[in-house]
Amino acid sequence: MTFSDEEILETLRMVELETLDVRTTTLGINLLDCADPDLESTCEKVYAKIVHHGKDLVRVADSIAADYGVPIVNKRIAVTPISMVAAASGAYDLVPLARAMDAAAEEIGVDFIGGFSAYVYKGFSRSDEALFRSIPEALEVTKRVCASVALGTTKAGINMDAVAQYSELVLETARRTASTGGLGCAKLVCFMNPVEDNPFVAGAHMGIGEPETVINVGVSGPGAVRSALERLGPDTDLLAVYETIKRTAFKITRVGELVGREAARRMNTTFGIVDVSLAPTPAVGDSIADILELIGVEKAGAPGTTAALAMLTDAVKKGGAMASSCMGGLSGAFIPVSEDQGMIDAVAAGALSLAKLEAMTAVCSVGLDMVAVPGNTSAATLTGIIADELAIGMVNTKTTAVRIIPVPGKGPGEMVEWGGLLGTAIVQDPGAFSCELLHSRGGRIPAPLQSYKN
Amino acid sequence: MPRRFITAEDIRRAGSGELVVEPETVVTPQALEAAQASGVVLKGVNGTAYEQPSPDRGPDAVRAQHSLPLMPEPEGDEGGGTGVMVVVVGRNRTGVLAEITAVIAENGGNVRDVSQRSVEDYFHLVLTVGLEHAGQFKALKETLDCLGGDQDFVARVMHERVFRYMHRV
Numbered sequence: 001m002t003f004s005d006e007e008i009l010e011t012l013r014m015v016e017l018e019t020l021d022v023r024t025t026t027l028g029i030n031l032l033d034c035a036d037p038d039l040e041s042t043c044e045k046v047y048a049k050i051v052h053h054g055k056d057l058v059r060v061a062d063s064i065a066a067d068y069g070v071p072i073v074n075k076r077i078a079v080t081p082i083s084m085v086a087a088a089s090g091a092y093d094l095v096p097l098a099r100a101m102d103a104a105a106e107e108i109g110v111d112f113i114g115g116f117s118a119y120v121y122k123g124f125s126r127s128d129e130a131l132f133r134s135i136p137e138a139l140e141v142t143k144r145v146c147a148s149v150a151l152g153t154t155k156a157g158i159n160m161d162a163v164a165q166y167s168e169l170v171l172e173t174a175r176r177t178a179s180t181g182g183l184g185c186a187k188l189v190c191f192m193n194p195v196e197d198n199p200f201v202a203g204a205h206m207g208i209g210e211p212e213t214v215i216n217v218g219v220s221g222p223g224a225v226r227s228a229l230e231r232l233g234p235d236t237d238l239l240a241v242y243e244t245i246k247r248t249a250f251k252i253t254r255v256g257e258l259v260g261r262e263a264a265r266r267m268n269t270t271f272g273i274v275d276v277s278l279a280p281t282p283a284v285g286d287s288i289a290d291i292l293e294l295i296g297v298e299k300a301g302a303p304g305t306t307a308a309l310a311m312l313t314d315a316v317k318k319g320g321a322m323a324s325s326c327m328g329g330l331s332g333a334f335i336p337v338s339e340d341q342g343m344i345d346a347v348a349a350g351a352l353s354l355a356k357l358e359a360m361t362a363v364c365s366v367g368l369d370m371v372a373v374p375g376n377t378s379a380a381t382l383t384g385i386i387a388d389e390l391a392i393g394m395v396n397t398k399t400t401a402v403r404i405i406p407v408p409g410k411g412p413g414e415m416v417e418w419g420g421l422l423g424t425a426i427v428q429d430p431g432a433f434s435c436e437l438l439h440s441r442g443g444r445i446p447a448p449l450q451s452y453k454n
Numbered sequence: 455m456p457r458r459f460i461t462a463e464d465i466r467r468a469g470s471g472e473l474v475v476e477p478e479t480v481v482t483p484q485a486l487e488a489a490q491a492s493g494v495v496l497k498g499v500n501g502t503a504y505e506q507p508s509p510d511r512g513p514d515a516v517r518a519q520h521s522l523p524l525m526p527e528p529e530g531d532e533g534g535g536t537g538v539m540v541v542v543v544g545r546n547r548t549g550v551l552a553e554i555t556a557v558i559a560e561n562g563g564n565v566r567d568v569s570q571r572s573v574e575d576y577f578h579l580v581l582t583v584g585l586e587h588a589g590q591f592k593a594l595k596e597t598l599d600c601l602g603g604d605q606d607f608v609a610r611v612m613h614e615r616v617f618r619y620m621h622r623v
Contacts, residue, residue, distance in 0.1 A: 003539070005569055007621045008580050012541050012610055030512070033458045041461040048459065048482040053509045067591055069612035212512020254528075254619040261522060269511040270518040 011251075015070060018223035019286050020252060022259045023279050024074040025061045026199035028206040028214040028272065029053050031080040031115075035088040042089050043100040050077060050104035050113070053213055058109045060266045068262070070255055077105060078204040078216070079115035087127035094130050098138035098145045105144040112187075114204030116147040119194070121156040122444070132165055136172040139184040146187045146202035150194040152390045154397045158192070158445040160387065160438075166190050167382035167439070171406055174375065178408035181416045185405040186370065190386060192393030192400045197273050198329045203401060214272040215264040218329065219256035220279040223286045224248050225316075229294040241295055242315045249276060249319030257324040275329025276320030277365060278312075280340035282423040288312075288333050289342025300343055301352030309333065310363035330399060332365020338418060338425035339370055347426045354385075354428045362392045367400035372416055372425035375408035380439035381430050382406070387438070387445075395448055460496075462488040472497050475504050527615075528622040536588045537614030538563065540581040540598060544607020546572055551579065554609065557601060558583055561594040577607075582614070 014020040034045035058075050065072045079085075079101070086094050098116050105113040116138055118128040135147045151166060152158035170185055177184030189202045196207020199216035206214075228248045229241065256274040264271035280287050288309075289300035295308040313332040320327045337343045337357065346352035354371065361367045367389050373382075386402045393400030405425070407416045412429035456476035462484040465473070472495045475481060481489075481496065481504070489496055496504035542554055555565060558581070567582035585591060595611040602608055 002567060002582065003617050003621060005571075005580055007617065008539055008541060011612065011617055011620050015612075016610065036461070038463060041463050044461045044482040044484045045459045045480075048480050051483075052480050052506075053511070066595070067588070067613060068616050069595070069610070070616060211514040212510075213515060251620045255616065258615060258619045261525065264518060265522055267511070268509075268519060269515045271522065 014221070014224045014251070018221070018227045019283060020221045020224045020255065021071040021073050022217060022256055023220040024076050024199050024218040025057070025072050025259065025263050026076040026078050026204055026216045026218070027054055027057050027267070028078045028197070028210055028216060030206060030210065030212050031085045034085050037088055039086070039089040039091040039096060042086060043096050046085065046097060047100040047104045050079065050101065051107050054104070054108040054110065056267060060263060064259055064262050064266065068258065070259065072259065075110050076199070076201060076204060077110055077113040078199065078206045079113065080206050080208070081117035081119060082115060083118035083125065083127045083131040084208070086130065087125060090126070092130045092133065094134040095137050095141065098134065098142050101145050102142035110144070112144050112146055112201040114146040114148065114201050115206060116145050117149060117205045119150040120162045121150050121153045121159050123159065124162070132169060135169050135188065136176050136184070139173050139187050140176040146204065148189045148191060148194070148203045148205055150191045152192045152394055154193055154394050154451045155447055157447040158387060158390050158394060160444055161442045163386050163390070164379065164383050164439055164442060167379040167386065170382055170404060171379055174406045174408055181418055182375070182405045182407045183418055183422070186403065186418065186422050189401050189403040192390040193398060195330055195399050199275050200277065200279065200330065202403060211270050213269045215260060215267060215269055216272040216275065216329065217256045217260035217263065218275040218277060218279070219252050220277065221248070221252040222278045222280050222288055222291060224252060225278060226285060226287070226290050226294060229291060238311065242311055245312060245315035246319040249316040250323045252276070253320040253323035253327070271326070273326045273328025274320070274324045276316060276324070276327055276331045277329065278316055278333045280334065280336065281421055282339055282341055284341055287340045287342035288335055289340055289346055293342065299349055299351035300346040301356045305356065306359050306363055309360050313364055330365045334366055334369060335360060335364050336370035338372065338423040339421060344424055344426065347428065354430060358388060358392070361389060361400060362396065365399070367393070368402045368404060370403055370405070370422065370425065372405050372407050372427045373430050374411050374427055375406050377406045377430055378434065380434055380436045383439040384435035385430060391445070395450060397450055460485045465489050465492060465494050468494050470494055474499060477507050478510050479507070481506065528618040536585040536591060538583045538585060538591060538594065539612050539614055539617060540583055540609060542579040542607050542609045544577065544602060545575055545605065546577045550577070550607060554579070554601070557597055558594065561597060562586060562590045563594055
């Protein structure tokens, strides 16, 4: 097999200069068999099972990275929603389970474990209620545990009681982690139409239709797409831009497919999906906003941004779909504001408002992600922001999520530094008008007409 | 189905004596501690000493181990062995090519193809190297990664399979 010099150099350039990497290799572990009438025994089983299955994950991922010369940045664990695992125990306080997950993650050397989760899109079980109540303390006392809750689906509508409760949880979590700028909220996300094979935290968890264990892979590569568009230059039309993005996404996804197959083989388990998401990092150049600007808007958030993002997301999906038969997870483009230097710049320049961001989420693959709001934002306003976002997902039969951080002690325009991959955020203004009545009414928004497809 | 776990509570219930652990059962660390403290002896089904089993990844995993190797790979070399791409960029000087190829030969690599270009003082070199077995890759990569230096040259080594996946359907 021979390759041209151009092909060889292109691959090398993508890995060495354009930060192409496999962003995460996530091992999903089903914990339903850990259910026990006694919470302490449940914790023992959860710890034992995660360590039993996950102890080889880091070694295997590192060996693949070494053998193929492609970096695998994160190794993570996703587990069955804990509210289901804990239900048999009848416990009200599920923090011990979060501690068991945290200890297991530490033991096997992964930085995050997802699945402190519940599905409450139509109502609460006793165990769901216990999980909700435990989230703020769980996020305060653990380092690695991520929590996610499903508050709606297109088939079920939106559980507004749960949205209202979730808003209170977010405020409580921010208050408990005030010393780190409310960082506990970065490990907490809510979903419309949750993705049950999502390998990316904070929303990673293992849905109930999944196998006993599974390897899911998330690839990234905004840097590679950005460079390809830079080389293409401004003199081509949008179809050429689209084609360039699609081809680059194909190549990125193929690397994910290779790593996924190999990881499953070496772990003796099932290969689930490749999540083809352009996931930015605070590193310069690894930015979705930069791509949008290369497509043709002056700053992310300017008129035309939603159209450019819609095109980007679709081109990524088409390239990814050709490259892997098992494209899954969220797949598209992430727009986590604090984690993308171009987005931070756009907010600082006044180009990207919360309202525009919401419009963009209608066409991107996730939702309002890593958005900072003032610490004194009311629960009602949070409910409104979250319900708006969930409604977009409900009506468009797509996944949307909200990861919002009310930064204690900060007001609109102020900056907060979270450091590392979580980056820097400028606190955004949610506006002066309230939705107190909507918040206090409670109840459900029933399933939309779009859901009646039987 | 054999029981999935043995917990510390199960050990307390057993009291003392022996507890037979089936091969699929996971014994929690707390149960192991409790067993040691209370003198309960854990035994395998054949009367052998208990050993933590290798993980049971589930029914799909068993099928996957048969079906995964059958998934079509991108078109490639049918000759067997492992293909490796070596790309070297650096300052041209006497003996640089010999130095690199010597290291490849020492690590069992057979150079199948060479392409080199020079611009003024600099060169870039692409080598396609065949290895007899995959186990030789790591040593070759580690040696070449350490070769050269800031003012001299940099060598990068990647598995051929990455290029096949990226550039061939």
